[in-house]
Amino acid sequence: MTRTRTPGISRRSTLALMGAGAMTFAAPWVARAQAKTIKIGMPTILSGRVAQLGTSSRNAVMLEVEKVNAAGGLAGRQIEMVIRDSKGQPQEAARVARELVNTDGCELLIDAEASSGAFAVHEVARDLGVFCIHTNSETSALTADPKQHIPNAFRTARQGVHDSIVGGSYAAAIAKAKGLKKWATCSPDYAYGRDTTAEFTLYLKRFAPEVEIISESWPKLFQPDYTEVVTKILQAKPQALYSCLWGGDLTSYIDQANIYAMFGQMEVFAVNMADYTALTVVKNLPKGIHSGNRYIKTFPATPENAAWGDAYKAKYNEYPTNWSWENATAIMLMAEAAKKANSADGKKIAEALKGLTIKCPFGADGTVTMRGDDHTLVGYAIGWGTTIPQEPYVPEVKAGDWKTIFELEAEWKKSKGYT
């Protein structure tokens, strides 16, 4: 005989309903008790191919928020982070950002999106007037283009044009010393790959006019196999190769180029190599690849930077990424600005943030500055060096000179019609 369930509401679901009812009535009381907290919304990429970067952004933010809260919060208000996944889709990033402000009651935004999403969130910030820090988009136009300028948005990411100036002058010095005239490029075929490669070669040729680009390859983003690109470059016989492939694409490329012994035949400049996500994954990292710094705990070579990298590793059991330091810097700047303004109000923080210089483990001279006129971070550690297959991976990084960067950046802005 089988037992049939009697119709109607069971005892168990009645209890559940009563519980839910009690919660509903209790909720306003909980909310009142927490009224002193300030919610900061953060759309970022927590799923898909670049989830690792989004997760590392969240980790870095949480690490810094804990410190701020322990020290009394943002102008006396405890920070509560509301972090949502945008799946790396711009329209989703914009929707999430809007929802965080309108529905969740977030008073400030940290936009931890890649460039495509950052421009979408920027429009939301323009529309709602909410305070917003872009932490990951390196596309220069986001802050350099005056059409994008709004008083409530800032950027704490490195900027593409800064990277290109430093990379171009570093590569040109080596090209001159070693007589590298014939160059090839190999970069992913989308906006970031095209723009970054164009800017790099622009400055390379400016500092070393005898350089000639004899071969260009544009593999697809996330292409699994690069064999035909590798052999094509071998046929062209360049003396040096530039690439801004990144992440898994870069490690695939290195493994596939390695068995053709490519790295013995030319100098390789891979701007995204010196990031722990790639360095710790590649099993047979060739010696002597030139790379820009992304995040590395040995540059700047200060106890503060090493301590920050170690604290992150101790907490999350992996090294920070390029996105980690950029997000941590955002929280550090916000905390200082709130202290200066003595308020957690977005408008007042924005006002205090303009031109603010703070002590920071990622600064070239131990400080970073939020530049007042275009709301972008300057003075961060930026440099190039060569790899070795084990820690510290890039033993010596040659620091870029910020005076030169400022001069050439101003010139570049003029050439683009931005100033």
Added chain:
Amino acid sequence: MDLDALAGCLASSACLVTQTTSGLIIGMLLFLVAVGLTLIFGVLKVVNFSHGAFYMFGAYFAMTAYQLTGSFALAMLAGAAGTAILGLIFERVFMSRVYGADVLMQLLVCYAFVLIFDDVVRIIWGPEFKAMGMPSAFQVMPLFIAGGVVPPYYLLLIGVALVAAIVLGIGLSRSRIGKVIRAAANNPGMVSALGINTGLIYGGVFALGGMLAGLAGALAAPVRSLTPGMGFSVLIESFIVTVIGGMGSILGALIGALLLGLIRSFGSLGFPLFTEGLMYLFMVIVLVSKPTGLFGKEAA
């Protein structure tokens, strides 16, 4: 377009050797995935959209076995055997339930498993990309044949795939099991009436298809980065191969895969911005001139 580069390459033996082997490598890995796809379609009449997942699992199994044992041979074995077992279970537990259903239903089940398998990989191995690393035995200088560069590992890779192709071709046309499989593809009802367990054949064919894709993944693991979802791009190219070669034809899969590999390697010289497009263009030409594919049979 850079036709000078292409012409220059065709005139030099060094370039010809390098680009041809590079085409063969791409083609042979593609063949291993595509042949499983075409075999499963030929016998089971199912388009297995989740086939790329076996390629992915093959790579991950190989990497794990290599990390545990340090043996390259065991890594290849783990990739192939692991995916064969997975294929068998997948077919018996899930796919066998939708043979009678319409194509849309089969497609939905397969697509669901594309997502599920990707998440399983994410849960077990993590969302970040991984690399297996080249075994030290193959970390040697490449060979120079007629001035062209050929890495020894790629010779092994081409050899393994070629052996698989020959064994498969002969096995299906000459052996008793091969004949039964072909009979089951033609008339499953009759084969079943003769007292042969068709369920076993179906499971076996699916396991074989999974194993070949797994082997491709294992062979690719030392040179390609491993990520959840890595099977998808391979799957799309495998579909192009089967469409060009003809659905259900093993010889077609081999020729189609090699042609595609060569189009990529020589296309990247002559048409650097249109290499992907060339593959699709070639597919369109084949479809227009011979809608069943190069070696496909006319529909009954």
